[in-house]
Amino acid sequence: MLKVFVVVLLLNLSSVSVATEKAPEVQIAEQFIELHTGPAVGYPVFYVAEKGEWVEVLKRKTTWFKVRTRKGQEGWVKQQSLALTLNSQAQPVRFFDGSFENFQERDFELGAMGGVLESVSSVSVFGTWVMTENIAAELSFTQALGDFSENQLLFASLTHTTFPEWKISPYIRLGAGQIRTKPRANLVQGGDETRTNDLVGAGIGVRYYLARNFVVKVEYQSLLALTERDENEELEQWKLGFAVFF
Amino acid sequence: METWVRGLFLIGMFGLISPAISAQEQSEPTTKSVIEPDLERRDINESEIDSEDFEVGLFVGVISIEDFSSDTVVGARLAYHINEDFFVEATYGQAEAGLTSFEILSGGSPFLTEEEREYRYYNLGIGYNLNGEVFLTRDLVFNSATYFTLGAGSTEFGGDDRFTLSLGAGYRLLLTDYFALHFDVRDHIFNSEIIGEEKSTHNIEYGIGATFFF
Numbered sequence: 001m002l003k004v005f006v007v008v009l010l011l012n013l014s015s016v017s018v019a020t021e022k023a024p025e026v027q028i029a030e031q032f033i034e035l036h037t038g039p040a041v042g043y044p045v046f047y048v049a050e051k052g053e054w055v056e057v058l059k060r061k062t063t064w065f066k067v068r069t070r071k072g073q074e075g076w077v078k079q080q081s082l083a084l085t086l087n088s089q090a091q092p093v094r095f096f097d098g099s100f101e102n103f104q105e106r107d108f109e110l111g112a113m114g115g116v117l118e119s120v121s122s123v124s125v126f127g128t129w130v131m132t133e134n135i136a137a138e139l140s141f142t143q144a145l146g147d148f149s150e151n152q153l154l155f156a157s158l159t160h161t162t163f164p165e166w167k168i169s170p171y172i173r174l175g176a177g178q179i180r181t182k183p184r185a186n187l188v189q190g191g192d193e194t195r196t197n198d199l200v201g202a203g204i205g206v207r208y209y210l211a212r213n214f215v216v217k218v219e220y221q222s223l224l225a226l227t228e229r230d231e232n233e234e235l236e237q238w239k240l241g242f243a244v245f246f
Numbered sequence: 247m248e249t250w251v252r253g254l255f256l257i258g259m260f261g262l263i264s265p266a267i268s269a270q271e272q273s274e275p276t277t278k279s280v281i282e283p284d285l286e287r288r289d290i291n292e293s294e295i296d297s298e299d300f301e302v303g304l305f306v307g308v309i310s311i312e313d314f315s316s317d318t319v320v321g322a323r324l325a326y327h328i329n330e331d332f333f334v335e336a337t338y339g340q341a342e343a344g345l346t347s348f349e350i351l352s353g354g355s356p357f358l359t360e361e362e363r364e365y366r367y368y369n370l371g372i373g374y375n376l377n378g379e380v381f382l383t384r385d386l387v388f389n390s391a392t393y394f395t396l397g398a399g400s401t402e403f404g405g406d407d408r409f410t411l412s413l414g415a416g417y418r419l420l421l422t423d424y425f426a427l428h429f430d431v432r433d434h435i436f437n438s439e440i441i442g443e444e445k446s447t448h449n450i451e452y453g454i455g456a457t458f459f460f
Contacts, residue, residue, distance in 0.1 A: 024290040038389040040330035040377040059296040059423065061459070062329045066423065087289045095292050098329075110326075112334070112370040114398050121409040123370060123398050143400055145409040147444075184406050213328050242372070244328055 023056040023068070026085035026093050033084070035075025039064035047073045057082070063097065063212065098213030098245075104164060106130055106245040113217065113241025117153075120146035124153075124239060133164040138173075142237075152180045153199065153223075161207070173203035179225050179235075197233075198226045207243075215243045298424055298459035301325040301333075305428065307453015311365055311403070313441050315344035319365075319451055330377065335395065337369040337412075339451070343403065346441065357440065362405045367434060369412045371397020380419065389420045401436050401449075408436040418457075428455035 028051050035047040039061040047069070049055055055067040055077075063079040085093045096102050109128035116122065122144035130136045135158060142153040157175025182194040205219030218240050225233040302324050309319040321339030328334065343363040349356055373395040380388045395414040400407045414432035421427065434449040 022288055024288045024294065026290055037387070038377060038379065040375075042377050043379065043389070057290055057295060059298060061298050061423070062327050064330065065295070089289070093290055121398075123400065123409075125370065143407070145400055145407050150407045211329070214332070242334070244326060244334065 023058050025054045025056050026082065026087060027090075028053050028055065028084075029086045029092075030081070030084045033077055033081040035067065035069075035073060035077060036064075037075065039066070039076045041078065043076065047075055049073075055085075100167060100209050103209055103215070103245060104133065108246045109136075109215070109243040110246075111215075111217070111241055111243030113219075113239040115237060115239035115241075117142070117144040117151065117237045118146075118235050120144045120151070122151075122237065122239070124241065126243075128159075128243070130245075134161055135159070136161070138175075146184075148184055150182045150184065152182075154178050155199065155201065157201075157203070159205075167209045168206060169208075170204070170206050173205065173219070173221070174201075175203075176200045179223075195227075197228075200224050200226070203237075205239075210242075213244050215245065217241055217243060299327045301327065301335075301426070301457045301459050303426075303428070303455050303457025305339075305430065305453045305455030307430070307451055309339075309341050309365070309434075309449060309451040311341065311343045311449050312438070312447035313346050314363075315346075317341045317344055317365075319453065323455065323457065325373070325457075331375055333373045333375065333393075335371055335373060335397070337371070337397070337399075338367070340364070340366045358404055362403075365401070365403045367399060367401040367410060369397040369399035369410065369434075371395045371399075371412060371414075375418075391418045391420075392416070393418065395432070401434060404438065404440045408438065410434050410436040424459040426457050426459070428457060429453075430455065 028049055031051050032048045034045040035049060036043040037046050049069050053069060055069050058066040058068055058074070060066070064076045065079065065082050066074060067077050068074045079095060079097055082093060083095065087093055107130055109130065111126055113124040113126070114122070115124065122142050124140050124142040126138055126140035128136050128138040138157050138159060140155050142155070144151040144153070155175050155177035157173045159171045159173045161169055161171040163169050177199045178196055179199045180194065180196045201221055201223035203219050203221035205217055207215055207217045210216045221237040221239070223235040223237060225235060227233050304320070304322050306318065306320050308316050310316040319339050319341040321337060323335060323337045325333045325335035343365050346357060373393045375391040375393045377389070377391050380390050382388065393416050395412070395416070397412040399410050399412065401410040412432055412434050414430060416428055416430040419427045431450070431452045434451065435446060437444055438447045
């Protein structure tokens with residue numbers, strides 16, 4: 001995420017300073033490529049650029065690239081077509097396309113999950129730094145809103161994915177964090193106050209590479225809130241969610 | 247007999263000429279490359295290409311808070327476009343609830359304090375685009391998308407946070423590649439017991455917004 005922002009920032013700066021510089025160019029190697037009026041497959045093809053023609057690549061939106069031909073025609077080309085073009089050394093052009101190969105080389109993941117924490121609906125967001133192909137560090141924030149209390153969980157954890165080369169792959173998680181429990185306003189007369197406890201936990205989950213740039217995850221977590229009372233509080237959590245990767 | 251000889255002769259001639267025709271066709275591209283200008287080209291580098299997959303913007307509208315009249319809502323939205331069809335988004339909005347009909351008619355003490363009337367929500371969701379085009383005039387054409395969203399989050403209202411489901415539909419009009427206008431309708435559903443018994447409330451919001459892609 002940070003990397004993306006930095007890149008975006010640099011791009012914005014560079015576009016100001018080198019506005020006159022020419023956009024990068026590629027040469028069409030197939031018989032032709034089709035230019036659409038918009039960045040989606042449903043937009044009509046309005047122009048066809050021929051083999052051998054050089055086109056400038058202006059920008060991208062998801063898997064679509066905006067190009068300008070020599071005759072000044074601007075249109076959107078899909079990534080698969082641009083992958084069939086050549087650079088000035090007559091080498092094929094390659095891009096990050098969110099494929100499973102790219103997924104295995106990812107650095108960061110960002111995602112959100114919905115779930116149930118002790119029969120209470122919960123929402124989580126998380127960010128993951130993929131350190132090696134097996135090990136990743138994750139920070140997540142969960143909010144679980146029940147009839148009696150509001151719980152906020154901040155949880156730092158490490159995951160181990162034993163078979164990263166599988167599209168459906170199991171992983172385990174170990175982590176620690178804090179849980180903050182705030183009683184609902186209509187129960188304040190009960191005398192309970194907001195309390196914060198340390199939390200340790202373990203989880204087991206499965207991730208599935210579903211589509212371009214898109215991963216689905218399902219996970220079960222067993223958490224232990226270290227309370228100041230006689231007994232610690234055990235919590236169970238089920239989560240289902242998605243992640244995008246960079 | 248004579249026509250038979252002539253026929254044979256023609257077939258022979260055609261056999262000689264046709265390879266010559268195809269040879270001529272093949273030699274054409276080589277003559278083209280001779281006039282190829284010698285230019286210095288910038289090679290493509292993925293990180294240098296400006297990608298516009300993120301969308302950030304503000305919106306303003308009206309939200310009808312169930313039992314608490316309607317009020318102006320303002321908020322911000324951040325979306326990431328995964329592919330041409332799907333996007334994920336995070337939304338934050340805030341409004342201030344008015345008085346219930348009962349509070350107005352009875353003139354009695356209010357149900358909620360001023361602070362409890364603050365209505366704030368956040369929402370994480372996924373959206374699906376139906377891409378399209380709008381033809382304003384023959385030459386003035388804008389890309390657009392009708393989209394549907396489904397999300398979950400939290401609403402802070404009446405002194406509590408409540409788990410909230412959000413259903414929505416919207417229309418995005420792209421005035422340029424990177425600037426869009428939005429028209430949105432959303433229904434925020436959460437359980438509330440502020441007016442006595444617990445019930446599920448529908449809080450319908452509609453508004454306009456402007457976003458930038460970066």
